[in-house]
Amino acid sequence: MDNLKKKILICIHNPFALVNLQPIIEEIKSDYEITIFTSNYFLNNQSIHKKVLEIKKNSQIKNFFIIPSYKSNSEKRSFFSIIKSHYFLYKFKSFFKKKKFNLCISDGSFFIWQKIILTNFLEKNCIRIGLTHDSLNLHLDEFQKFLNGKKIDDILRDVHKLRQIKKNNNKFRKKKFFLRIVNTIKRIEDLYIDRQIIPLILYGKKFIYMKNDLKTAFDTNSFKYIINFFYSSFRFWGKYYGEENTFLVKPKNNCGCNIKKKKNKILFISSFLWNEESNSLDFEIDHFFKFIEKTISEHKEILEIDFRHHPMQSDKNIKFFNEYLIKKNKKEYNINFEHKYDPISKITCEYKLIFGCSSSALYFAKHGCYNAEIVCLKSLSVNELGEKYYYKLWNEGIIMYDDINNSFDNLDNLPSKEYLTFKQSIEKIEKIDKHKNLIYKKI
Ligand SMILES: [Zn+2]
Numbered sequence: 510m511d512n513l514k515k516k517i518l519i520c521i522h523n524p525f526a527l528v529n530l531q532p533i534i535e536e537i538k539s540d541y542e543i544t545i546f547t548s549n550y551f552l553n554n555q556s557i558h559k560k561v562l563e564i565k566k567n568s569q570i571k572n573f574f575i576i577p578s579y580k581s582n583s584e585k586r587s588f589f590s591i592i593k594s595h596y597f598l599y600k601f602k603s604f605f606k607k608k609k610f611n612l613c614i615s616d617g618s619f620f621i622w623q624k625i626i627l628t629n630f631l632e633k634n635c636i637r638i639g640l641t642h643d644s645l646n647l648h649l650d651e652f653q654k655f656l657n658g659k660k661i662d663d664i665l666r667d668v669h670k671l672r673q674i675k676k677n678n679n680k681f682r683k684k685k686f687f688l689r690i691v692n693t694i695k696r697i698e699d700l701y702i703d704r705q706i707i708p709l710i711l712y713g714k715k716f717i718y719m720k721n722d723l724k725t726a727f728d729t730n731s732f733k734y735i736i737n738f739f740y741s742s743f744r745f746w747g748k749y750y751g752e753e754n755t756f757l758v759k760p761k762n763n764c765g766c767n768i769k770k771k772k773n774k775i776l777f778i779s780s781f782l783w784n785e786e787s788n789s790l791d792f793e794i795d796h797f798f799k800f801i802e803k804t805i806s807e808h809k810e811i812l813e814i815d816f817r818h819h820p821m822q823s824d825k826n827i828k829f830f831n832e833y834l835i836k837k838n839k840k841e842y843n844i845n846f847e848h849k850y851d852p853i854s855k856i857t858c859e860y861k862l863i864f865g866c867s868s869s870a871l872y873f874a875k876h877g878c879y880n881a882e883i884v885c886l887k888s889l890s891v892n893e894l895g896e897k898y899y900y901k902l903w904n905e906g907i908i909m910y911d912d913i914n915n916s917f918d919n920l921d922n923l924p925s926k927e928y929l930t931f932k933q934s935i936e937k938i939e940k941i942d943k944h945k946n947l948i949y950k951k952i
Pocket of ligand 1: 877878879
């Protein structure tokens with residue numbers, strides 16, 4: 510039967526993102542033959558590695574490949590890992606020729622392996638779709654300007670990888686001499702060895718960064734269509750790729766709550782990396798406990814607090830943090846630190862309330878259940894994101910609570926949204942593309 514199915518290629522650089530994308534893979538699995546490529550980014554983290562292998566097994570996707578982009582046991586690249594990853598990918602040249610994918614969905618063309626696949630391996634008529642599954646990385650000052658009408662070209666002129674405003678770059682010039690040498694070597698490896706010399710030997714061409722690759726940290730113009738999970742991304746990329754080519758989807762909600770049953774658990778999602786040197790650690794932990802106290806006083810039925818660490822938090826820091834938190838837990842709340850990296854949307858139903866800092870994790874929580882309250886705390890977000898922390902989850906229906914001043918940061922007059930399911934968006938794109946090609950042929 511598989512021979513009759515359309516063939517879809519999914520390229521996701523950070524394998525952990527696949528955890529949250531599992532529901533959409535399930536959604537399209539019966540209609541498309543799926544191939545997945547990802548990299549070994551952060552697979553040195555054993556629990557992430559285990560989870561990714563579990564996804565591979567559970568989804569029963571035969572063609573699931575992990576590109577060795579990074580050194581094993583590290584999240585860094587080296588001269589050797591560059592050669593290894595090129596060699597690994599090169600061997601797939603004939604695989605792509607044979608497969609003739611109908612569609613390719615990639616979370617960017619920024620990384621060299623994605624660029625090679627998109628520009629060299631796929632057939633000309635394969636529909637290339639960009640996918641954004643994380644909140645828009647744009648600096649929030651610039652995002653506010655965007656909402657006030659600043660043109661996208663002007664924004665791109667003023668930023669580097671979206672999140673840094675250019676004038677801040679002076680800081681980097683002051684870096685220590687040794688660090689500058691290391692960075693220069695890295696740059697040579699990236700710009701010349703990875704993107705020019707090896708590709709010239711293997712493919713007879715270069716894959717250098719295009720005009721907006723580094724500015725967007727996403728893509729310049731590899732895609733004709735873009736699918737977005739977040740509303741802010743939908744609006745932003747709509748201006749770049751054209752609104753008619755940009756789609757807003759939402760993950761399938763599998764809420765199975767029994768409304769009659771009272772929930773007695775809350776979940777905290779830690780979305781940043783805490784360590785001994787974090788200078789805002791005490792401030793954040795104090796507010797973490799204050800919020801728990803407030804929540805429990807309002808909802809007496811709450812008995813347990815589950816604590817979910819950031820997936821990239823190192824074991825050493827997890828240990829430090831858990832011990833520190835236990836020490837600070839003066840009122841002896843029942844906090845459970847056990848780790849499970851299930852998709853957040855799949856576990857939301859277990860909780861009365863989920864809280865954390867302004868991050869993509871809260872979005873996936875929001876879309877997992879109709880009966881859970883999702884709260885973003887200012888105290889946990891302000892150090893990282895500043896006073897405009899709430900723009901990161903703009904228009905996602907998440908409660909923005911300024912727990913420092915006990916008030917709410919409500920955004921008024923938000924535009925309404927029309928969602929598609931992931932499958933609907935792909936079908937729509939195929940239809941539009943077919944139509945465009947017909948017109949093109951007539952001309
Ligand atoms: Zn539910």
